[in-house]
Amino acid sequence: MGLLDGKIALITGAASGIGRATAERFAAEGATICAADFDDTNGKAVADAVGGLYVHADAGDANDVDAMFATCERELGGVDIAYLNAGIAIGVGDVTALTDAEYHRIMRVNVDGVVWGVRAAIPTMERRGGGAIVATSSLAGLIPFAMDPVYDLTKHAVVGFIRSIAPPLLAKGITANTVNPGMTDTNILNADTKAMFAANDFPLMPATQIADAVFTIVTTGRTGESWVCQPGRDAEPYRFHDVPGPRTAGAQGRRPPDVQP
Numbered sequence: 001m002g003l004l005d006g007k008i009a010l011i012t013g014a015a016s017g018i019g020r021a022t023a024e025r026f027a028a029e030g031a032t033i034c035a036a037d038f039d040d041t042n043g044k045a046v047a048d049a050v051g052g053l054y055v056h057a058d059a060g061d062a063n064d065v066d067a068m069f070a071t072c073e074r075e076l077g078g079v080d081i082a083y084l085n086a087g088i089a090i091g092v093g094d095v096t097a098l099t100d101a102e103y104h105r106i107m108r109v110n111v112d113g114v115v116w117g118v119r120a121a122i123p124t125m126e127r128r129g130g131g132a133i134v135a136t137s138s139l140a141g142l143i144p145f146a147m148d149p150v151y152d153l154t155k156h157a158v159v160g161f162i163r164s165i166a167p168p169l170l171a172k173g174i175t176a177n178t179v180n181p182g183m184t185d186t187n188i189l190n191a192d193t194k195a196m197f198a199a200n201d202f203p204l205m206p207a208t209q210i211a212d213a214v215f216t217i218v219t220t221g222r223t224g225e226s227w228v229c230q231p232g233r234d235a236e237p238y239r240f241h242d243v244p245g246p247r248t249a250g251a252q253g254r255r256p257p258d259v260q261p
């Protein structure tokens with residue numbers, strides 16, 4: 001008996017790295033996998049390895065994403081878990097050198113892909129009576145990342161979006177969280193970057209560690225959280241600080257005179 005017996009999990013970016021490891025982890029727990037990617041060769045190989053369905057979909061294309069959910073629902077019966085994981089980095093540290101094409105290339109998959117995915121997931125999950133949405137952000141969604149500031153922008157966007165949609169989705173029985181991995185040993189890191197980390201004794205996590213975190217996230221029932229993954233530690237929800245409220249003006253948020261500085 002697996003903890004995901006009877007569940008249908010749709011995973012974008014499933015052909016490689018974290019997506020692939022999560023497909024394998026979920027399948028080992030009994031889930032039926034819908035593996036989506038635009039890398040057909042490796043995507044089909046993953047789907048075959050886990051006895052699942054492969055769907056070709058460009059995560060940055062709204063029509064492809066809608067069709068991906070429709071295919072999963074038609075072929076497998078629904079979607080209980082949507083893991084919106086497809087993403088790229090561009091590695092442009094100098095923003096003055098950023099081309100329009102690079103900017104749009106990363107925005108469409110890292111940001112649009114999550115928005116289109118959530119938009120399609122909600123009605124599909126409502127027809128199943130609920131579900132779990134997880135989007136892959138990054139540690140770069142919580143901290144600055146000077147090596148790739150536009151990547152950092154996209155991953156912050158994912159955190160803000162998912163935390164914003166989570167509260168109203170509770171009434172529909174749908175949870176929404178992000179997973180925020182630190183450096184993980186996948187194809188998104190090129191050979192030079194991996195060599196740099198190795199030379200500095202900086203540990204990279206195996207993709208299986210992130211898959212374990214995503215499994216924890218979808219099975220806890222918690223929502224609106226961003227789960228940090230770091231080498232040598234269990235995944236844990238990031239503790240966001242409260243922002244300062246207004247000091248004056250307006251009834252709400254006004255402090256009693258004796259505590260005002």
Ligand SMILES: NC(=O)c1ccc[n+]([C@@H]2O[C@H](COP(=O)([O-])OP(=O)(O)OC[C@H]3O[C@@H](n4cnc5c(N)ncnc54)[C@H](O)[C@@H]3O)[C@@H](O)[C@H]2O)c1
Pocket residue numbers: 012013014015016017018019036037038039057058059060085086087088089109136137138139180181182183184185186187188189
């Ligand atoms: N590896 C890391 O250090 C790290 C750290 C934090 C976050 N992440 C995030 O993890 C996610 C998965 O990346 P990974 O590390 O497994 O890298 P990866 O390159 O191994 O896998 C990414 C997958 O996404 C697919 N993909 C890319 N663009 C796509 C598109 N437009 N449509 C459909 N599929 C597309 C690729 O074909 C590939 O299969 C990404 O969102 C990435 O930003 C990675």
